Amino acid sequence: MRYVINAMRMNLRRAAQYRASFWMQTLAQLVMTFGDLWAMLLLAERFGGMAHWSLHEVMFFFGPMQIAFAITEMINRGFGHITTLIRMGSLDTMLTRPRGIAAQVILSELDPRRIGSVAVGLTALIVATRELGVCWTLPNILLILWGMAGAIALMMGLFMLEAVVCLFSVQSVEIVNVFTYGGRQTCQYPLDLYPQWLRITFTFVIPVGLCLQYPICHILGKSLGGVEARAWVWLSPLAGPFFLGLMWLLWRWGLRHYRSTGS
Amino acid sequence: MQTQENIIEVSGLTKRYRRSKGGKGFLGLFRRETEIIEGLTDCSFSVNRGEIVGLLGPNGAGKSTTVKLLTGILTADSGDCRVFGLTPWLERRKAAAHLGAVFGQRMQLWWDVPILDSFRLLRDIYAVPEGKWKRRLDELTDALELQNLLQTPIRQMSLGQRMRAELCGSLLHEPELLFLDEPTIGLDAVSKLRLRDFLKRENADRGTTILLTTHDMSDMLALCPRVLVLGRGRLLYDGALDALLRRYDTLHTLRCIFDRETTLSGLPASVRVQREDEAWTLTFAPAEIPVGEVLEKILSSGKVRELTLKEQDSDELVARMYGDMKLA
Numbered sequence: 001m002r003y004v005i006n007a008m009r010m011n012l013r014r015a016a017q018y019r020a021s022f023w024m025q026t027l028a029q030l031v032m033t034f035g036d037l038w039a040m041l042l043l044a045e046r047f048g049g050m051a052h053w054s055l056h057e058v059m060f061f062f063g064p065m066q067i068a069f070a071i072t073e074m075i076n077r078g079f080g081h082i083t084t085l086i087r088m089g090s091l092d093t094m095l096t097r098p099r100g101i102a103a104q105v106i107l108s109e110l111d112p113r114r115i116g117s118v119a120v121g122l123t124a125l126i127v128a129t130r131e132l133g134v135c136w137t138l139p140n141i142l143l144i145l146w147g148m149a150g151a152i153a154l155m156m157g158l159f160m161l162e163a164v165v166c167l168f169s170v171q172s173v174e175i176v177n178v179f180t181y182g183g184r185q186t187c188q189y190p191l192d193l194y195p196q197w198l199r200i201t202f203t204f205v206i207p208v209g210l211c212l213q214y215p216i217c218h219i220l221g222k223s224l225g226g227v228e229a230r231a232w233v234w235l236s237p238l239a240g241p242f243f244l245g246l247m248w249l250l251w252r253w254g255l256r257h258y259r260s261t262g263s
Numbered sequence: 264m265q266t267q268e269n270i271i272e273v274s275g276l277t278k279r280y281r282r283s284k285g286g287k288g289f290l291g292l293f294r295r296e297t298e299i300i301e302g303l304t305d306c307s308f309s310v311n312r313g314e315i316v317g318l319l320g321p322n323g324a325g326k327s328t329t330v331k332l333l334t335g336i337l338t339a340d341s342g343d344c345r346v347f348g349l350t351p352w353l354e355r356r357k358a359a360a361h362l363g364a365v366f367g368q369r370m371q372l373w374w375d376v377p378i379l380d381s382f383r384l385l386r387d388i389y390a391v392p393e394g395k396w397k398r399r400l401d402e403l404t405d406a407l408e409l410q411n412l413l414q415t416p417i418r419q420m421s422l423g424q425r426m427r428a429e430l431c432g433s434l435l436h437e438p439e440l441l442f443l444d445e446p447t448i449g450l451d452a453v454s455k456l457r458l459r460d461f462l463k464r465e466n467a468d469r470g471t472t473i474l475l476t477t478h479d480m481s482d483m484l485a486l487c488p489r490v491l492v493l494g495r496g497r498l499l500y501d502g503a504l505d506a507l508l509r510r511y512d513t514l515h516t517l518r519c520i521f522d523r524e525t526t527l528s529g530l531p532a533s534v535r536v537q538r539e540d541e542a543w544t545l546t547f548a549p550a551e552i553p554v555g556e557v558l559e560k561i562l563s564s565g566k567v568r569e570l571t572l573k574e575q576d577s578d579e580l581v582a583r584m585y586g587d588m589k590l591a
Contacts, residue, residue: 003384003390006384006387010380010384017376088369092331092366095335095336096335096336096363097388097389098357099356099388258338
């Protein structure tokens with residue numbers, strides 16, 4: 001535990017070394033995420049909502065997804081840079097140390113700049129809450145947190161999948177980005193706005209829908225694509241940790257077959 | 264506990280790599296031909312507590328593969344490998360607590376924070392108690408002359424300072440076994456000598472077992488009574504460095520210039536004679552023909568104006584050894 005805390009402090013100190021750069025990049029993150037929100041607002045405003053969703057309901061989907069993705073990126077920069085870790089031999093070094101590799105990879109590089117995106121997501125959620133008159137009862141709060149946790153686990157699993165591929169090709173694989181960044185882009189809107197195949201993909205193959213969207217529907221008291229969100233939404237975010245677990249096994253298998261580089 | 268305990272035991276260790284030949288052109292994207300490369304083949308040896316053992320061999324001989332298998336970075340294809348009685352890649356975390364590793368061309372400390380911060384994080388990674396860590400840190404900063412560098416990040420250090428810092432980091436948790444991969448690469452003469460002294464002391468005072476790879480023959484001579492010679496993934500020699508060097512008896516080179524045109528004859532065939540303008544070069548092994556005998560022949564052939572006798576240096580010797588073992 002002391003290791004985790006000290007490693008996090010070290011990451012902050014490193015960020016503090018390049019202070020100007022840190023704040024500029026945090027601001028850039030904020031502006032970019034705000035751009036996403038802005039585009040959505042323009043679209044929804046123009047057409048008076050989207051299908052059976054009002055502007056503020058769409059915002060209610062956007063907020064938690066952005067927060068969850070930003071937190072995932074904060075944690076997952078190390079896995080995102082796995083190619084560099086392999087090339088520099090850092091992964092070899094980690095393997096000579098008496099700690100789990102996944103933990104070491106994560107703690108090697110945290111990314112506090114994503115706080116900008118969290119701020120925008122949170123703003124969207126607060127605005128939507130006030131406009132929709134959503135009541136934050138304890139079950140609702142727990143449900144949204146649980147849903148976001150599921151989504152974070154799921155996306156961490158995706159980053160891990162990408163890292164496993166990198167163990168063998170020593171090259172970043174863009175195909176997985178279709179699901180990570182594409183997933184964020186897709187799932188910040190209600191899924192029933194999309195064609196069936198996309199909806200199925202993001203509900204069952206990469207179950208972002210199960211993790212976050214149905215719980216949100218439950219809180220809003222609405223159905224998604226004709227499916228009524230009932231008490232089972234308390235279980236569906238389990239898809240996230242389950243997916244992460246599978247990817248973790250794959251990661252362990254990958255390390256067994258890791259070939260290292262250079263001398 | 265202290266005496267004659269095998270802390271590394273390896274038998275029949277084998278590691279193969281599959282390398283893609285990278286098919287030609289566009290088709291290469293679909294069909295890949297692979298070839299098997301022997302990283303290490305049927306390797307067996309053991310190391311006692313307190314030994315310093317050198318791993319010797321040309322590039323690609325399997326030195327790094329051996330170190331990576333022993334540290335649990337790689338998984339072997341077959342064979343048995345025990346470090347402290349543990350199979351490194353199966354019980355990696357348990358084994359890792361007992362060992363330290365420095366890879367000469369790689370950074371193990373964090374690049375852009377003061378090294379003291381790195382050392383603190385290492386304390387937590389290895390779960391070293393605060394008091395013990397502090398004492399060890401004082402000891403090491405003293406021995407490695409790092410006192411004034413603790414607040415400096417690695418990126419601002421010279422190569423020599425960097426290596427000392429890396430060594431300090433790898434020894435903070437008092438490992439019983441230390442792996443060093445080319446620790447003196449790129450260091451100046453003074454730094455090299457200091458590093459060797461430090462390693463010798465570490466070994467003598469604490470009984471730390473050291474396994475090191477180096478291309479520097481003088482490192483070997485100074486540090487390693489025992490060497491393992493690897494070539495093409497096979498263990499070719501395991502034994503005393505002295506004995507190996509004696510086997511590759513040092514060659515002597517005698518260079519001389521006569522006052523006037525002379526012919527040299529009557530030398531045994533084992534003496535190689537070369538001539539370039541007026542300078543003669545004779546190469547021979549003193550074990551086969553004594554230096555005196557060669558000198559006598561020369562002196563009796565004519566009036567000598569210049570004469571130098573040179574002993575072959577250790578690098579040439581290694582080159583010859585590799586040549587003999589068909590490695591070069």
